[in-house]
Amino acid sequence: MAQPMNVFFIFTLIVISITSSSSTDDHQAYIVHMDKSMMPSPFSNHHHWYTSVLSSLSDEVPATHLYTYYHVMDGFSAVLTMSQLKQLQKMPAHLATFEEKLGQLHTTRTPTFLGLKKEAGLWPVSGFGEDMIIGIFDTGIWPESKSFHDEGMPEAPSRWRGKCEAKGFCNKKLIGARSFSQGMKHLKEKISKTDDYDSPRDFDGHGTHTSSTAAGSHVQFANYFGYANGTATGIAPKAQLAMYKVLFFNDSSEAAATDTLAGMDQAIEDGVDLMSLSLGFPDTPFYQNPIAIGAFAAMEKGILVSCSAGNSGPLAYTVHNAAPWITTVGAGTVDRDFVAYVTPGDQSYGTLIGKSVFPKNLLVEKVHIYYGYGNRSKESCAYKSLDPKDVKGKYIFCEFDDALSLIELETKGAAGAIISSDLGNLLFADYFTFPFVVLERKLGKLLKKYIINTKNASINVKYGETLLGVKPAPQVAYFSSRGPSRRSPWILKPDILAPGFDILAAWAPNRKSAQIGDDYLFSDFKLESGTSMACPHVVGVAALLKSTHRDWSPAAIRSAMMTTADIRDNNEDIIIDMITSKPGTSLDYGAGLVNPNKAMDPGLVYDIQPEDYINYLCAMGYTPHEIRIISKTPEVNCANATLDLNYPSFILILNNTNTTRCTFQRTLTNVGMSSCSYRAEVNTPPSGMNVVVKPSMIFFEGKYSTAKFEVIVDVDISGATRIKGGYFGNSAYLSWLEVNGHHVVRSPIVSAFDASS
Ligand SMILES: *[C@@H]1O[C@H](CO)[C@@H](O)[C@H](O)[C@H]1NC(C)=O
Ligand SMILES: *[C@@H]1O[C@H](CO)[C@@H](O)[C@H](O)[C@H]1NC(C)=O
Ligand SMILES: *[C@@H]1O[C@H](CO)[C@@H](O)[C@H](O)[C@H]1NC(C)=O
Ligand SMILES: *[C@@H]1O[C@H](CO)[C@@H](O)[C@H](O)[C@H]1NC(C)=O
Ligand SMILES: *[C@@H]1O[C@H](CO)[C@@H](O)[C@H](O)[C@H]1NC(C)=O
Numbered sequence: 001m002a003q004p005m006n007v008f009f010i011f012t013l014i015v016i017s018i019t020s021s022s023s024t025d026d027h028q029a030y031i032v033h034m035d036k037s038m039m040p041s042p043f044s045n046h047h048h049w050y051t052s053v054l055s056s057l058s059d060e061v062p063a064t065h066l067y068t069y070y071h072v073m074d075g076f077s078a079v080l081t082m083s084q085l086k087q088l089q090k091m092p093a094h095l096a097t098f099e100e101k102l103g104q105l106h107t108t109r110t111p112t113f114l115g116l117k118k119e120a121g122l123w124p125v126s127g128f129g130e131d132m133i134i135g136i137f138d139t140g141i142w143p144e145s146k147s148f149h150d151e152g153m154p155e156a157p158s159r160w161r162g163k164c165e166a167k168g169f170c171n172k173k174l175i176g177a178r179s180f181s182q183g184m185k186h187l188k189e190k191i192s193k194t195d196d197y198d199s200p201r202d203f204d205g206h207g208t209h210t211s212s213t214a215a216g217s218h219v220q221f222a223n224y225f226g227y228a229n230g231t232a233t234g235i236a237p238k239a240q241l242a243m244y245k246v247l248f249f250n251d252s253s254e255a256a257a258t259d260t261l262a263g264m265d266q267a268i269e270d271g272v273d274l275m276s277l278s279l280g281f282p283d284t285p286f287y288q289n290p291i292a293i294g295a296f297a298a299m300e301k302g303i304l305v306s307c308s309a310g311n312s313g314p315l316a317y318t319v320h321n322a323a324p325w326i327t328t329v330g331a332g333t334v335d336r337d338f339v340a341y342v343t344p345g346d347q348s349y350g351t352l353i354g355k356s357v358f359p360k361n362l363l364v365e366k367v368h369i370y371y372g373y374g375n376r377s378k379e380s381c382a383y384k385s386l387d388p389k390d391v392k393g394k395y396i397f398c399e400f401d402d403a404l405s406l407i408e409l410e411t412k413g414a415a416g417a418i419i420s421s422d423l424g425n426l427l428f429a430d431y432f433t434f435p436f437v438v439l440e441r442k443l444g445k446l447l448k449k450y451i452i453n454t455k456n457a458s459i460n461v462k463y464g465e466t467l468l469g470v471k472p473a474p475q476v477a478y479f480s481s482r483g484p485s486r487r488s489p490w491i492l493k494p495d496i497l498a499p500g501f502d503i504l505a506a507w508a509p510n511r512k513s514a515q516i517g518d519d520y521l522f523s524d525f526k527l528e529s530g531t532s533m534a535c536p537h538v539v540g541v542a543a544l545l546k547s548t549h550r551d552w553s554p555a556a557i558r559s560a561m562m563t564t565a566d567i568r569d570n571n572e573d574i575i576i577d578m579i580t581s582k583p584g585t586s587l588d589y590g591a592g593l594v595n596p597n598k599a600m601d602p603g604l605v606y607d608i609q610p611e612d613y614i615n616y617l618c619a620m621g622y623t624p625h626e627i628r629i630i631s632k633t634p635e636v637n638c639a640n641a642t643l644d645l646n647y648p649s650f651i652l653i654l655n656n657t658n659t660t661r662c663t664f665q666r667t668l669t670n671v672g673m674s675s676c677s678y679r680a681e682v683n684t685p686p687s688g689m690n691v692v693v694k695p696s697m698i699f700f701e702g703k704y705s706t707a708k709f710e711v712i713v714d715v716d717i718s719g720a721t722r723i724k725g726g727y728f729g730n731s732a733y734l735s736w737l738e739v740n741g742h743h744v745v746r747s748p749i750v751s752a753f754d755a756s757s
């Protein structure tokens with residue numbers, strides 16, 4: 001993994017690469033959309049037609065076919081010269097061509113934190129996700145990991161058409177494993193046989209981590225060098241996994257668009273029930289984005305697609321994978337801290353607890369602590385200013401609150417460091433490559449007092465402790481990408497928050513899992529952070545829900561998760577933003593932290609049909625031709641264009657005038673058993689926002705009956721200050737409260753400027 005430059009680049013996942021493959025010769029890979037209806041009758045199938053088209057293109061080198069796509073789009077990918085591309089583009093059946101692109105990764109106690117219990121709730125009701133197949137699109141999988149043992153697992157369902165490309169890879173837990181590298185192999189300079197396995201085996205570790213998070217089997221005493229010791233389990237422990245390896249390693253893991261489309265195409269053919277993608281492509285219109293295109297086809301087949309929101313936070317307009325038919329997942333912290341105990345030589349100071357994930361269960365006794373004697377400037381710990389002879393064998397004491405100093409800290413031969421800083425909680429496990437502890441400033445001040453007042457100050461340090469039940473949790477991880485979406489701001493994204501900070505899950509055992517100095521350490525489990533880690537939590541919950549409610553559409557499952565999500569943390573306060581410690585808004589955490597047990601029984605859902613998404617694309621200004629590339633429908637009719645999807649959240653995009661009004665039309669479907677009625681309640685709109693719900697009471701006959709209502713939101717921004725890159729005020733909430741019942745169906749309402757304002 002590349003060495004991060006500063007704390008905002010720490011994550012191993014999600015950042016999207018802007019690189020498109022620019023070969024020096026004019027020979028490169030393209031994705032070609034074709035009009036299937038124009039296939040000449042002599043051809044028995046599309047694959048033959050496409051290969052025949054390719055062989056008819058003349059040039060010095062023949063065109064090379066990469067993949068034929070059957071489900072995600074009508075067309076193929078191929079390596080073409082410029083001249084061949086021009087010949088192809090002249091054919092009447094040619095619809096559109098896009099260049100190859102590269103996507104990148106968006107870098108266990110979590111089931112308990114999410115409230116999942118063996119005895120009651122969604123776990124037992126869903127049979128722990130039994131009979132659900134989750135397709136994971138990632139760096140491959142380490143099949144021998146204990147997390148993929150198949151004890152107690154049933155056979156693969158008879159409807160399953162997938163397979164294992166590698167011998168001995170699969171069992172009743174891992175029922176499919178394939179690898180898609182044609183596109184990546186063409187980018188010669190981008191792939192090396194020695195730098196990855198040319199098989200579904202995981203070279204990076206990431207795919208093993210995400211797979212075990214979604215549906216790993218129980219593993220006792222899983223831990224990261226002693227931290228987080230306990231039973232590791234996936235969110236849907238009885239669901240089955242199919243790995244579609246589309247990411248290959250070269251400094252970092254990258255995915256080619258052609259390979260990603262091929263993996264999603266195959267997964268639809270194989271019969272997965274859900275898909276999880278912890279990666280993203282450059283921010284382009286949906287019809288150029290392979291994940292958006294593949295996810296549309298999946299959605300039409302009833303397959304829920306969960307994607308990471310990206311690790312480009314905390315600024316606004318950074319959310320990725322924001323197509324409205326995708327479930328977009330942000331990352332939060334969990335109620336767990338990894339700490340060390342620091343005890344000053346003078347007992348009256350007590351024991352100070354600070355953050356440390358140093359990968360060794362170490363007890364350091366009576367070590368001297370050095371505090372820039374002779375130069376106690378703030379910078380006294382910067383690597384330039386330390387003299388090795390002053391600090392050898394000692395602990396150094398440093399104070400700073402800028403993340404860069406934290407990361408650039410060098411000990412110059414010191415035995416370790418105690419850092420006084422309020423930024424300790426932002427550090428990932430990977431940063432603890434030498435023994436150091438970060439004390440919050442108020443504790444740091446106390447230690448400093450001891451050092452200054454003591455001649456031969458010394459401390460004891462005990463590493464390797466895990467605290468549970470830490471409050472407040474969750475907090476929105478600072479790196480988690482935030483809304484609104486740049487290209488599609490009229491749908492609130494991200495949709496939901498899930499754990500994504502210091503998540504323990506399985507890892508490739510031959511891949512560095514920690515480091516002390518220059519020594520690499522290896523482990524079967526690793527702590528990782530990123531929206532990449534959050535995404536498989538949500539696909540796991542969705543598998544549990546789908547296993548319980550076979551007839552729910554992907555939109556209904558997402559609605560159930562969103563309308564029951566928690567907006568309060570374990571202190572009963574609104575979820576805070578980790579970096580500002582201020583209450584977040586739904587542009588940070590969507591509808592809130594996913595709550596599986598409540599999602600099992602949401603009362604009502606906001607459902608969406610495939611044609612509704614097409615009406616949204618029409619209103620976004622896409623041409624019928626562009627929409628066809630996504631939907632594959634030859635006749636796109638935009639007569640009912642609207643930006644107002646039947647979504648379980650509301651976002652009003654402000655005009656450049658002081659007042660904006662927006663009317664939202666919604667339809668709720670009763671998924672409860674009996675007739676019922678609900679009354680609307682609107683909570684805490686920010687000043688300047690007024691919300692009216694009509695009617696304010698709705699009635700349902702029985703299961704699947706529907707009711708319509710509208711929400712009129714007026715916002716007046718005169719005198720208001722813009723906060724945080726276009727956000728305006730806190731989130732309001734519309735809750736439908738069941739009369740004489742317990743269901744609460746809650747949706748966030750927020751207003752924001754679009755990215756151009
Ligand atoms: C990895 O990628 C870099 C930058 O794209 C390239 O220069 C290098 O040759 C690649 N390495 C291999 C082994 O392909
Ligand atoms: C994990 O916990 C178990 C049971 O409490 C214990 O036996 C084991 O030594 C622990 N492992 C580590 C590495 O701390
Ligand atoms: C103290 O350290 C700072 C930062 O390294 C340096 O600029 C300054 O000159 C030092 N002062 C003395 C007295 O050494
Ligand atoms: C300081 O500690 C060192 C090492 O433990 C010891 O040799 C020395 O005598 C101590 N000095 C005082 C003043 O306590
Ligand atoms: C537009 O909506 C109306 C009313 O729901 C419906 O009858 C009509 O078929 C729709 N038209 C298209 C092109 O979807």
Ligand SMILES: *[C@@H]1O[C@H](CO)[C@@H](O)[C@H](O)[C@H]1NC(C)=O
Pocket residue numbers: 653655657659660661
């Ligand atoms: C504000 O924008 C909406 C579209 O978002 C438009 O329908 C409305 O007319 C605009 N209102 C004003 C006052 O410009």
Ligand SMILES: *[C@@H]1O[C@H](CO)[C@@H](O)[C@H](O)[C@H]1NC(C)=O
Pocket residue numbers: 658717718719720
């Ligand atoms: C908008 O509000 C500002 C005060 O924030 C006021 O100065 C301005 O006159 C208002 N503009 C209009 C068109 O009302």
